[in-house]
Amino acid sequence: SYELTQPLSVSVALGQTARITCGGNNIGSKNVHWYQQKPGQAPVLVIYRDSNRPSGIPERFSGSNSGNTATLTISRAQAGDEADYYCQVWDSSTAPVVFGGGTKLTVL
Amino acid sequence: QLQLQESGSGLVKPSQTLSLTCAVSGGSISSGGYSWSWIRQPPGKGLEWIGYIYHSGSTYYNPSLKSRVTISVDRSKNQFSLKLSSVTAADTAVYYCATTNDSSGYYYVYWGQGTLVTVSS
Numbered sequence: 001s002y003e004l005t006q007p008l009s010v011s012v013a014l015g016q017t018a019r020i021t022c023g024g025n026n027i028g029s030k031n032v033h034w035y036q037q038k039p040g041q042a043p044v045l046v047i048y049r050d051s052n053r054p055s056g057i058p059e060r061f062s063g064s065n066s067g068n069t070a071t072l073t074i075s076r077a078q079a080g081d082e083a084d085y086y087c088q089v090w091d092s093s094t095a096p097v098v099f100g101g102g103t104k105l106t107v108l
Numbered sequence: 109q110l111q112l113q114e115s116g117s118g119l120v121k122p123s124q125t126l127s128l129t130c131a132v133s134g135g136s137i138s139s140g141g142y143s144w145s146w147i148r149q150p151p152g153k154g155l156e157w158i159g160y161i162y163h164s165g166s167t168y169y170n171p172s173l174k175s176r177v178t179i180s181v182d183r184s185k186n187q188f189s190l191k192l193s194s195v196t197a198a199d200t201a202v203y204y205c206a207t208t209n210d211s212s213g214y215y216y217v218y219w220g221q222g223t224l225v226t227v228s229s
Contacts, residue, residue, distance in 0.1 A: 031213070031215075042221055086154065088155075088216075096160075
């Protein structure tokens, strides 16, 4: 089955840039989507198809995808960005919808 | 703007069947060619995709749950449902219904608020 690997946690200083990775075999050939989930809330889509932002998502959120790693980048990190972040792909060869294990972002 | 609302039993006994419904408002479940999904999240853990259904009735399930899952759609009520049989404590989770606004995209723009289902005797 296709697997997505994320670091358990990432820390970033207030105002600095956070990068959260999502690893998978040849993930660069797939569309990667990213979700933000705050405690007690449903996930919110922050990036779709590698690098597109839904309306209402700040420009500080960006994404890239190449080779075996996709990356969610959060610029000028704010306290309100503290959350769990999940990557997700669609893989026709396995359970079509696959989520990464999630990364907890801490803003120091 | 689509809105999704889960409902169903919050407490299910082991070996019984979990049943949940997702009511869709602000749009028709029959339009757009979108998939309608169920996703769950055990307490303190990550997201797990359960399966999805198209308005046509075609379904796709997570292989790890396939033998126990049924997703159905009721177009007259504009809702879709989840049944998970032979539940155990491992099925305790917050269950979300979700969908997209992109007929060729398998990502989730709209989510219900989630409903906690506890499996316990």
